[in-house]
Amino acid sequence: MKNKNTTSIHPFEVIIIGGSYAGLSAAMSLGRSLRKVLIIDRGLPCNRSTPKSHNFLTQDGEAPAAISELSKKQVLTYNTVEIRNDLATSCERHEDTFRVETESGETYLGKKVLFATGIKDLLPKIEGLSDCWGKSVIHCPYCHGYEYHGKKTGILANGEAAIHLTKLISNLTQDLTIFTNGPTDLTSEQTESLGQRNIDLIETPLKTIKHQEGYINHLDLEDGSIVQIDALYARVPFQQNCKLPENMGCELNEHGFISINNFQETNIEGVFAAGDNSSGMRSLANAIAAGSLAGAIINGQLCDEDFGSPMNLN
Structure with a gap:
């Protein structure tokens, strides 16, 4: 230099x-x-x-x-x-x-x-997330969604961003869970609509993403519960x-x-x-x-x- x-x-x-x-x-x-x-x-x-x-x-x-x-x-x-x-x-x-x-x-x-x-x-400070970024923690259904179609899928987002992703991803899988990582910003009408489509909503913050070389095994939540998923969309x-x-x-x-x-x-x-x-x-x-x-x-x-x-x- x-x-x-x-x-x-x-x-x-x-x-x-x-x-x-x-x-x-x-x-x-x-x-x-x-x-x-x-x-x-x-x-x-x-x-x-x-x-x-x-x-x-x-x-x-x-x-x-x-x-x-x-x-x-x-x-x-x-x-x-x-x-x-x-x-x-x-x-x-x-x-x-x-x-x-x-x-x-x-x-x-x-x-x-x-x-x-x-x-x-600007990735959230959730243990394991950065290791999975671009592999099984993903941002775009057009870039990565096909590879996880039909799989257990999560969405790490809140408010309108969560609804936007849900609309896109629900075409790819029927096993979908939204993680708001804290209190939800969704309206009661939006929450009711998700329930009618059997889309789970979890407000408990994420603690750790357990993975194998960047590919998710499961999520550990702050309350000690475990959620099995294969992919997590994150709007960051x-x-x-x-x-x-x-x-x-x-x-x-x-x-x-x-x-x-x-x-x-x-x-x-x-x-x-x-x-x-x-x-x-x-x-x-x-x-x-x-x-x-x-x-x-x-x-x-x-x-x-x-x-x-x-x-x-x-």
């Missing part, structure tokens, strides 16, 4: 901060347009604990790391794209150029910046994985995602966002689609600037 006092400046047309699926997808669009692109990534994708990825054509059931490795290999066949294993520590605008500094002491300049930085899940809060967009003035929406328009643009001219940091549809396929669009729009804007007049996208 270079000393932070090292002064070296590297110019690019586009700097992509975050090199998982959205970032790599954008880089491919840009690389195929011969744009000089830098990806800065420290190699810690949010789905790194998940053994298999699903619901993505041609790669259903493949390990996320294998998909990422193949993606990087293909993106780097375009020799205008580079990847640095580093952490971006600052991003500032200086007139019509963005200046990005990294943990290793490097400085990069770019005309456009794309944040593909993902989000960080999150925060932005990277604070740089907010530090630059990028707006967040009411759900905590980076606000973007239909072209992946933030409220700051020249700054884009794609992937989990800016979308509630949290999936590999969606991240790749968003990255591909961002790359195309960024390239289009660079072309506009070269010609001095904008293209008509309507």
Whole structure:
């Protein structure tokens, strides 16, 4: 690692901060347009604990790391794209150029910046939960639900979030229990509706998730009771994985995602966002689609600037 006092400046047309699926997808669009692109990534994708990825054509059931490795290999066949294993520590605008500094002491300049930085899940402090995250404690029925269809299934959520997940998951299993992990926020009408569908509701807090290498055996509750389940959906809060967009003035929406328009643009001219940091549809396929669009729009804007007049996208 270079000393932070090292002064070296590297110019690019586009700097992509975050090199998982959205970032790599954008880089491919840009690389195929011969744009000089830098990806800065420290190699810690949010789905790194998940053994298999699903619901993505041609790669259903493949390990996320294998998909990422193949993606990087293909993106780097375009020799205008580079990847640095580093952490971006600052991003500032200086007139019509963005200046990005990294943990290793490097400085990069770019005309456009794309944040593909993902989000960080804030997991409840329940013993065993983090060990099972992405394996048998899961967040998305589209990503993981089929593998547990017909199994004993729990939902760790409360209020409207619990009802939303219940509607989706009840199509996959008839053996369903909601764990509110404390007093319920459900209305009496909602509780009655669950009872009519034979969906159990347990308010007793969870103490421990007993598991074997991340796969649930049973749940221990605070009152000493034991509940046998095979999978537990958990609706957990999150925060932005990277604070740089907010530090630059990028707006967040009411759900905590980076606000973007239909072209992946933030409220700051020249700054884009794609992937989990800016979308509630949290999936590999969606991240790749968003990255591909961002790359195309960024390239289009660079072309506009070269010609001095904008293209008509309507």
